[in-house]
Amino acid sequence: MTAASSVTQTAQSSAILPGQGGWTGSLSDKFWRNPKLLLILMLTPPALWLGIIYLGSLFALLAQSFFSIDEFSGMVQYDLTLKTYGELFRPANLDIIIRTVSMAAIVTVAAACVAFPIAYFAARYARGKWKALFYIGVMLPLWSSYLVKVYAWKLILAKEGILTWIFAKLHLTWLLEAWLAIPIIGGYSLSVSYTGTFLVFLYVWLPFMVLPVQAALERVPGSYIEASGDLGATPGQTFRHVIFPLALPGIVAGSIFTFSLTLGDYIIPQIVGSSRLFIGQAVYAQQGTAGNIPLAAAFTVVPIVIMGFYLWGAKRMGAFDAI
Amino acid sequence: MKSLLKSGTSVMVVLALAASQAAAADMMTALGTPEGNVNIVAWPGYIERGETDANFDWVTSFEKETGCKVNVKSANTSDEMVALMNEGGFDLVTASGDASLRMIAGKRVQPINTDLIPSWNSVDDRLKSAPWHTVNGVHYGTPYQWGPNVLMYNTEAFKEAPKSWDVVFKEMTLADGKSNKGRVQAYDGPIHIADAAQYLMAHNPELGIKSPYELNADQYAAALDLLRGQRELVSRYWHDAFIQMDDFKNEGVVASGSWPFQVNLLKSEGLPIASTIPEEGVTGWADTTMLHADAENPTCAYLWMEHSLSPKVQGDLAAWFGSNPAVPAACKGNALLGDEGCATNGFDDFDRVSFWQTPVSKCESQGECVPYYRWVSDYIGVIGGR
Numbered sequence: 082m083t084a085a086s087s088v089t090q091t092a093q094s095s096a097i098l099p100g101q102g103g104w105t106g107s108l109s110d111k112f113w114r115n116p117k118l119l120l121i122l123m124l125t126p127p128a129l130w131l132g133i134i135y136l137g138s139l140f141a142l143l144a145q146s147f148f149s150i151d152e153f154s155g156m157v158q159y160d161l162t163l164k165t166y167g168e169l170f171r172p173a174n175l176d177i178i179i180r181t182v183s184m185a186a187i188v189t190v191a192a193a194c195v196a197f198p199i200a201y202f203a204a205r206y207a208r209g210k211w212k213a214l215f216y217i218g219v220m221l222p223l224w225s226s227y228l229v230k231v232y233a234w235k236l237i238l239a240k241e242g243i244l245t246w247i248f249a250k251l252h253l254t255w256l257l258e259a260w261l262a263i264p265i266i267g268g269y270s271l272s273v274s275y276t277g278t279f280l281v282f283l284y285v286w287l288p289f290m291v292l293p294v295q296a297a298l299e300r301v302p303g304s305y306i307e308a309s310g311d312l313g314a315t316p317g318q319t320f321r322h323v324i325f326p327l328a329l330p331g332i333v334a335g336s337i338f339t340f341s342l343t344l345g346d347y348i349i350p351q352i353v354g355s356s357r358l359f360i361g362q363a364v365y366a367q368q369g370t371a372g373n374i375p376l377a378a379a380f381t382v383v384p385i386v387i388m389g390f391y392l393w394g395a396k397r398m399g400a401f402d403a404i
Numbered sequence: 405m406k407s408l409l410k411s412g413t414s415v416m417v418v419l420a421l422a423a424s425q426a427a428a429a430d431m432m433t434a435l436g437t438p439e440g441n442v443n444i445v446a447w448p449g450y451i452e453r454g455e456t457d458a459n460f461d462w463v464t465s466f467e468k469e470t471g472c473k474v475n476v477k478s479a480n481t482s483d484e485m486v487a488l489m490n491e492g493g494f495d496l497v498t499a500s501g502d503a504s505l506r507m508i509a510g511k512r513v514q515p516i517n518t519d520l521i522p523s524w525n526s527v528d529d530r531l532k533s534a535p536w537h538t539v540n541g542v543h544y545g546t547p548y549q550w551g552p553n554v555l556m557y558n559t560e561a562f563k564e565a566p567k568s569w570d571v572v573f574k575e576m577t578l579a580d581g582k583s584n585k586g587r588v589q590a591y592d593g594p595i596h597i598a599d600a601a602q603y604l605m606a607h608n609p610e611l612g613i614k615s616p617y618e619l620n621a622d623q624y625a626a627a628l629d630l631l632r633g634q635r636e637l638v639s640r641y642w643h644d645a646f647i648q649m650d651d652f653k654n655e656g657v658v659a660s661g662s663w664p665f666q667v668n669l670l671k672s673e674g675l676p677i678a679s680t681i682p683e684e685g686v687t688g689w690a691d692t693t694m695l696h697a698d699a700e701n702p703t704c705a706y707l708w709m710e711h712s713l714s715p716k717v718q719g720d721l722a723a724w725f726g727s728n729p730a731v732p733a734a735c736k737g738n739a740l741l742g743d744e745g746c747a748t749n750g751f752d753d754f755d756r757v758s759f760w761q762t763p764v765s766k767c768e769s770q771g772e773c774v775p776y777y778r779w780v781s782d783y784i785g786v787i788g789g790r
Contacts, residue, residue, distance in 0.1 A: 149778060173785030178786075235647075239654035269586030269639035270655060356592060356641035357788045366780060373777050 146378035165375040169383070172386060178383055181360040184275070184301070184341035188282045189290075189336045195283065196290040196335065197328075203291075206302075219288045228234060231281060231352050238277045238295035238353060240270035268355055278354040282343050289338035297331020298324070330399045337395055344384045430517045435703045438472050442704035445488045447691070448478045449725055450548075454744065459740060460724045462717040470711075472704035489513070495699040496708060498548050498691045499751040501536035502762040508537075508544050513694040515542045520706050523713035526731050530754050536761060537692040545694035546709045547730035549721060552688040552750040552757045553591075553599070554679040556662035556670075558652065561587070565680040569603050571659045573634050578658065585637050589651065589660035592641035592787070594779035595760060598687050599661060600627040600634070602758055606684040610718035616687065616758050618767035624774040631786045641787060661686075663728035664749045681753050688750075724751060 112119040148157055150166045168174060203215040222230065236242055248257045261267040261274060268274030301324060309319040347361025358366070362382055368377035395401070416556035443452060451474065452622070454461030463474045477494065479485045488498050489512045493708035499507060507513045520523040524532075524546070531547040538544070557566055563579045572577065572588045601616035604626055611623050619627060642648035645666050651657045652670060652768055662679065670677040693712055699705050711717060719738030726752045729735065735746035750757075767773035 128768045168781075171781075173781070173788055173790045176790065177784070198666060233649065236654060239650075240656045241654045272655065273586075273639040351643070352647060355639070358784055363784065373780065376781070 113347060140379050142381060145374050146382055148375045150373050150375055165379045168376055169379050174380075175249075177358050177363050177380075178236075178359060180357060181344060183342045184279065184282065184359070188279060188286065188343045189339045191283050192278070192287055192290040192339045193294075193336060193404070196287060197332070200291050200295035200298055200331075201324075203307050204301075205303075206297050219291050222284070223288050227285065228348070230285060231349055233276075234281045234284065235272050235353050236268070238272035238280070240272070244271060272353050273355050275355065278350050281349050281353050282346070285349065286339040286342050289342065290332075292336035293335040294328060294331040297328045297334075301327045317388050330401075333395045333398050334401070337392065340391060341384070341388050344387065431517045432520060432702055432706065434518055434531060435706055438470050438704050438707060439701040440473060440704070441470060441475060442472045442496065442701050442708050443475045443477070443494045444708070445477050445479050445485055445494050447498055448480065450498050450691075450721070451476045452721075452724060457724075460720055462711075462720055466708065466711045469515060470704065470707045472701070472707060474708070485513075486510075489696060492696070492698060492701075494696055495701045495705040496696065497694050498688050499545070499694050500691050501760045503541075504536045504545070504692050504694060506762065507540055507694065513544050514697045514699070515544055516546065516695055516706075516709070518543055521546060521710050521713065523710055523731070525712060526715075526733055528732050529729055531690065531730050534692075534759075535610065536690060537694070545692035546694045546713060548691045548712060548729060549718075549725060549727040550688060550690035550754075550757075550759070551664055551725075551727040552681060552686045552753060553661050554667065554686060554750065555682050556652070556660055556667050556677060556679045559659040559676040561658035565678065566659065567683055569599070569661075569682050569684050572637070572661065573600070573603055573630055575637055576607055584659065586639045586766065587656055587658045588637050589640060589642045590631075590634055590638050591650065591661055592643035594776070594783040595687070596661070597624075597627050597631065597779050597783060598758070598760075598763075600630045602687060603684050604630060614769040615767075617761050617763050618769045618773045619763070620770055620773060626780075627784060628782055630722050631783070632790075633649050635786060635789060666726075668726045668748075681750060681756055685756040685758060686753075687760060689760045719745075722746070 104175055146165055146167050146365050147163070148159050149162045151158050169178070199215075199219075203212065203219075207215050237244055239245070245254075245257065250253050257271075260276070261270070266275045266279075268276075271277040271280075305323050305327075309323045314322070346358060347365055350357075350359045351362060360383060364377045364380045367373045367380065436756070450454075451463060452460045453463035453474070467473055471479075473775065477488060479488055482500050485497055485499055485503050486506055488494060489507055490510070497503075497513070499506070499513075505676065527547055528764055532538075532549070533541075533543075537547070555566060555569065555572070557571070561578050561580045561582075562571075571578070571584055572590060576584055578584050578587075591599070597619075598616040601613055601619055601623065604611055605613045608626065611626055613619065613623050638742065639657070640651065642651065642660065642662075645663065648657075648660065648662060649666050649670055652660075652666075655677065664679065667677060668681040672771075680742060693709055695702065695705050695709070715729070715731055715734040715738070718731045718734035719741040721727070722729045723738065723740035723742075723745055726749055728749050730748060734741070735751060738745070748753075763773060763776045763779060765773055765775040
């Protein structure tokens with residue numbers, strides 16, 4: 082736009098609408114003439130918040146991971162080094178990372194399998210009050226205290242808990258014992274085994290999978306399914322070639338929640354499980370009692386990197402189209 | 405300095421004190437008028453004003469007598485306590501052995517003048533000059549409470565009290581005919597390595613361990629080996645007192661290192677639980693009320709320290725917390741603690757307790773020791789099965 086035309090435009094606009102009185106009026110005129118000014122004013126506070134509070138603290142943390150701890154005095158040395166990252170690859174620390182990532186992956190797959198039928202029913206069959214009941218059923222666990230739920234599960238899974246009792250009443254104690262005898266996933270009782278940790282994770286994060294999957298399934302037009310049937314597809318073929326691909330973005334979106342939440346949680350494995358550490362607990366132990374902030378920071382980088390790759394893959398699968 | 409002026413001592417005194425040695429420069433010489441407030445960082449349950457149970461109240465009477473309002477900030481770990489004291493704004497802290505020396509080294513606390521605390525003479529002689537609050541003969545606080553980490557056991561699984569920590573370190577068949585595998589617990593903190601070291605002190609004297617908190621590389625490796633064997637027996641490591649109590653109730657756990665707190669609570673519920681101090685001895689904790697270097701309310705703080713040493717407070721607190729009083733007089737005639745209370749909580753076993761301290765690389769007994777941060781990473785490995 083040339084200077085001349087902008088002058089004309091200003092002249093025209095003032096000719097059509099006389100300037101409003103008062104400072105609010107002139108402010109409003111100013112914003113109208115410079116739309117970018119308003120945008121800058123409105124974006125600056127959230128940008129500062131994001132920049133300083135979020136990213137700033139994140140980078141402060143990342144910077145810590147490039148320091149190291151002195152072997153003898155236990156004091157943090159402020160010289161840039163990759164030694165702390167090297168420590169992540171010590172067997173005990175690598176175990177923690179592998180353990181956490183495997184658990185997150187298994188929980189995610191299981192959550193998808195359990196959530197899909199529930200979400201499918203809610204999206205395609207539930208109507209009226211049943212739909213309301215579905216929402217309450219899914220959301221209710223989210224409203225109650227997380228800790229109460231986890232402690233309740235500890236009691237359910239205990240050696241002398243209700244689950245053991247039910248198995249005994251059904252004369253299936255042998256089945257439970259056979260399961261607990263399996264190495265790695267078994268243990269002395271469900272509440273001190275990986276199986277127990279897995280069940281609690283699955284229960285607690287399930288709503289985060291159900292809701293996006295249901296949203297995705299509601300968007301699958303009924304006519305597609307009818308058309309698939311008209312063209313002679315069996316229900317299985319319809320599921321494989323129509324419903325599942327269309328619901329996939331919802332599943333991937335849900336998996337982002339279940340995967341990242343499992344990756345970062347440090348309370349569930351502390352209450353239910355075999356006391357073997359997960360990443361969140363390792364961070365807590367290293368920064369809290371050990372004063373080894375560099376290693377705690379390096380541990381924090383692990384989920385960030387993993388989630389970075391995960392989100393990149395999810396984007397390619399179209400997960401963000403459903404949000 | 406500011407606080408000294410506030411408390412009314414003359415400028416001349418301040419100058420004279422400043423001229424004398426640095427440690428004594430901060431020490432109060434006389435009490436002023438109470439400031440009206442005292443801010444205390446304390447362990448949860450340490451300073452009760454009858455809100456949980458009306459019988460346990462040692463704040464209200466103090467506030468009435470002195471006009472000092474008590475403000476308590478609870479802290480759950482020693483690290484939190486150190487962080488809060490570094491932040492400032494507090495007058496007192498009930499610090500455990502690991503935190504106390506760190507705060508003295510960091511000059512966050514000031515020496516106390518025992519002449520201003522009339523009850524100082526009533527303090528247990530065993531605690532008066534304890535190394536966790538006395539440095540070079542200067543006292544940095546008044547002892548508050550102490551307690552042993554006892555061996556808690558189920559009386560149905562053990563016909564008589566276990567004599568040794570063997571039951572949590574070695575696989576064996578218990579009196580009820582079943583193995584102890586999966587039925588014992590250990591503490592989920594790196595400091596548990598000290599318990600293993602103490603066991604080795606008694607059973608492997610050739611290692612030459614002098615203090616369970618001062619281990620050279622070989623002694624440390626032996627302790628870790630013992631703990632790796634223990635991992636096979638332990639179903640879950642405990643870190644939360646209430647989870648441990650639940651595990652004794654619902655998880656079939658029959659023996660574990662524990663605190664008198666859990667033992668007393670489980671007993672009061674009528675469960676078949678008892679505790680013992682095995683022949684190897686035990687580890688334990690001892691807390692000290694310490695005065696902040698820049699305390700804004702020093703007079704009220706001194707009055708609280710004096711109050712905290714009264715037999716009534718000490719006895720009530722010992723009954724509440726399952727700990728031992730720092731004042732022996734508290735053991736007699738306290739209604740809440742009872743005459744047996746001190747013996748129950750392990751008052752007579754002071755010499756068999758190795759009090760908690762932070763392992764440092766420069767240690768007294770052998771010059772070069774494994775520092776605490778290695779304890780943390782290696783204990784994580786042990787629990788993870790490495």
